[in-house]
Amino acid sequence: MSNHEYTPQAALELLIRKLAERDPTLAAQVRAVVDQGKDIQESESASRGRKKKYRVYRKTVPYPYDEALQVAVKALAACFVEQPMLIDSCLKNMAQAPVGSPRGFRYPRAPEKRTPVDVLPGTEMHEKDVRIELRTETQLSAEIEASPPIHEMQPLSPIPPDQIAEQLRNLARLKALLDFREE
């Protein structure tokens, strides 16, 4: 007996529809991922005179709806769970590193090579302001900008751990509701 009041097809339609209502671009992206289909091994009788009775070949076919759901959920997990976790991981690893002093390439390297030099005190184990450039260097003047305007950068903001835990639970709940394997 089914554990679901809905079919895999109805579930996929609902998922894509709800996504399209909020973000048509992402809905199209998820739809495209599902539409890529999957590779399977097909076999057919070999032609006469061959040693092997069957030959095997690769064929790309559409996903069955239950598998398409898993693919769609994986795509959503990349956007709503993996992406915040990547940023969190990056910020945590960078927080542990100290910041070098305002020593540019014009300054010679220290002769002592075994220990870090010119480190700003108090910067180790301290959250860093990390940003990704939005206006790339070929779009800018050649001047160095010590403190670029915020709109030219995308800051990577810290992610509260409880929010990650909550979103992981949301993902697990959705996965469970879309699991048709035992039916």
Add this chain to the structure above:
Amino acid sequence: MATLTDLENAIDALLDHPLGLGQYQLVRRVEEKAYEAYVFGLCLRAVRELGATPVLRGISGAPIPFVFRGAPGQIHSTSRNYGYAEFILNGDEFEIHAGVEFKGSSGMTHELDVCIMRADDADRCRQQPDDPPSASLVAGWECKFYAGNLEKGLGRSFVGLIDDMGTNLRLSGFCSNSSHVQLKDYFQPQGRPHPHFNMTPLEPSNENIFVNQIKGAIKKLTGA
């Protein structure tokens, strides 16, 4: 029995969460670069686990803020105070960069999403502006964040890039949160990049493999 209302509520909970659509729409234009930043962070972790201290630096001064390039660029660029990391192990100095272009053995330039290179060469190329030679490269990675399956062409391009980076390269890899069965096979022959597929914080064992490979390669190189 799971009802349609249960399903609707579960979808809403995922999309409407603070880390759901709002956060995604804010960051999606830089998601590829955010993945590079994540791999850069794992390199810092590998260095720390080797007992060294990675220090964050900027091309023209202290990296406050620490800026990741939005597009491939030159190591000597002075457009912005781009960030990189420096570390010393057993007397050898190295730098970790993201989005820097190198000169291949053929003379053609190639971008490496994340790399570890010899610091002396990096210094020289900043002082006398030039693209670093492939011989200065110790390790290099292609980084791809994909919501769906990877495209085969990405793997083929990276194999071609690595082929042009000479014989000093100790380690290369193709990192992605996604995977591709055929690409995994394609990367199997010796000398091809390691496939670091499904490498995300959701798969800590895959992160550990990546980090341990770096540690092994740097240890061997420095005798640490």
